[in-house]
Amino acid sequence: MADNFVKEIQVKNMVCPRCVLAVEQSLQQLDIPFDKVVLGKVFLPQAIDKDKLPKLEQVFHQLGFEILKSKEVQRIEEVKNLLNEFIRKADIPEGFHLMDFIKQHIPEDYSRISHLFSSTEGITLEYFFIQLKLDKVKEWLFYEEMQLSEMAWKLGYSSVQHLSSQFKKHTGMTPSAYKKIKKGSAEGWK
Structure with a gap:
């Protein structure tokens, strides 16, 4: 071994x-x-x-x-680490495309990586990326680090409305409702 x-x-x-x-x-x-x-x-x-x-x-x-x-599992973990690190820096440029970003950093066919990711993780690569961005928003909301407009800009959303609607779609609540609930919670921002 x-x-x-x-x-x-x-x-x-x-x-x-x-x-x-x-x-x-x-x-x-x-x-x-x-x-x-x-x-x-x-x-x-x-x-x-x-x-x-x-x-x-x-x-x-x-x-x-x-x-x-396994090589496949290693490849998926490489993609997840790449995206985690990218979101941690939270500076997504305007016009960002996930496919181009992955292709730039991992010299392999994107459709193969995307299919492998979906079959291994049970969610699409795009959905995983959205979850990472929304987790970052939750963290910022909890610690009151910045305004929603700045969050939207840093995470590459076209507008505050786009961020808010995606947040509500995935969490079931608006960013401000999430902030109120989590601020009094003992479990932190997650």
């Missing part, structure tokens, strides 16, 4: 800088040398000892991560 992971390990559910830190700490704890850890990937200088791989999988599982093994 370790031979499959000589140069890199694909890790599912790494979505933020804290995830990178948690993975680095896990590797250090298990005394597994690594060159670099980035969202979704661990780069290794050598193969992992066979006795350490199950321990690493167990530690990752406890943290909510998973080592990906």
Whole structure:
């Protein structure tokens, strides 16, 4: 098994800088040398000892991560990490097209990636991207970081109305109703 992971390990559910830190700490704890850890990937200088791989999988599982093994699953996770990182920066340019963005970063046929994503995740790539954008809006609403018009602009919506209608369609409430409900909630913005 370790031979499959000589140069890199694909890790599912790494979505933020804290995830990178948690993975680095896990590797250090298990005394597994690594060159670099980035969202979704661990780069290794050598193969992992066979006795350490199950321990690493167990530690990752406890943290909510998973080592990906099939190429298809790795590709989907790469797409998800790419989109998560893009939304985290929250600066979607005017005229943005998801297909062009994916094609620019992943040298593979978009329709194949889109089909693979849908069959693996149970939702379309476009729907996943909308969910990411709306999660970002929820976060901003909860922390009162900016006005709705600025959110719409940063996330590439054509107008506040477009953002509001998409938000209501996917959450069942308007952004202002969501803000009122979540502000008094103990569960945070999610």
